[in-house]
């Protein structure tokens with residue numbers, strides 16, 4: 558990876574809260590310009606702590622963070638200006654109008670007024686028609702968009718979305734995914750935390766998994782699915798039948814429900830298994846193929862640490 562492509566670099570970051578647990582343990586991570594990274598992890602894994610450190614809201618106990626060339630400690634203002642943060646909870650001023658809210662947020666970063674930019678940004682978020690509406694009159698989904706608009710008002714290059722679709726219905730969630738795609742096509746790098754594995758599967762380029770304060774994995778979603786999302790074949794044999802020893806070489810495992818599970822290894826291996834089954838005269842009552850989902854991978858990684 559070329560260094561100029563890296564917009565965010567996290568190196569050996571650790572955090573121990575006063576009287577608290579070790580929330581992060583030596584996390585290192587590089588983010589490329591224009592990518593969408595989904596951070597997955599169970600409650601309390603350290604996701605919000607990591608985001609809060611990068612955004613300068615929590616100070617790290619160790620390690621360093623460089624945002625678009627700026628150190629978050631020695632060059633705090635420039636680092637912070639490169640970042641937009643959409644917090645987990647909706648915190649908005651109910652009587653404020655949408656366009657005013659965006660203008661105000663921009664002003665907080667000392668940026669000159671630029672209504673043309675705000676119009677483009679609000680249009681991308683489907684909020685331009687609502688620019689004169691008071692926040693309190695908007696639906697829950699629109700309020701979330703206003704949060705994003707406020708976070709984008711100062712033209713940050715990286716956007717953090719902390720659980721953007723928590724408690725949101727399926728339709729709104731898909732809407733939000735479309736918004737994220739649109740932002741990326743406008744050149745924004747996006748890091749989102751989520752509990753919804755299908756969210757990561759749907760929109761992320763790379764997936765990072767945090768568990769117990771450690772980043773146990775960061776990988777391209779496609780290669781992760783190819784590497785660990787292997788295909789399996791589930792065989793149900795005739796009543797009382799067992800696998801004959803001649804099939805041992807295929808490495809099938811017996812499940813608690815009495816079915817046999819075969820993991821596809823290489824091209825042609827399935828044909829060999831089926832031929833051996835037929836030759837051995839085994840009755841196969843049912844055959845089902847399935848692909849391990851990101852959810853299965855996630856559960857296994859969180860249980861076993863990094864060595865899955």
Ligand SMILES: Nc1ncnc2c1ncn2[C@@H]1O[C@H](COP(=O)(O)OP(=O)(O)OP(=O)(O)O)[C@@H](O)[C@H]1O
Pocket residue numbers: 574575577578579580598599600601602603604605606607
């Ligand atoms: N201000 C704080 N003071 C003390 N401990 C904290 C503080 N903030 C977080 N923690 C602890 O640090 C650990 C990591 O919490 P964090 O909020 O970063 O996890 P998370 O992955 O974002 O969880 P969730 O998915 O529930 O939001 C937890 O054990 C939490 O209780």
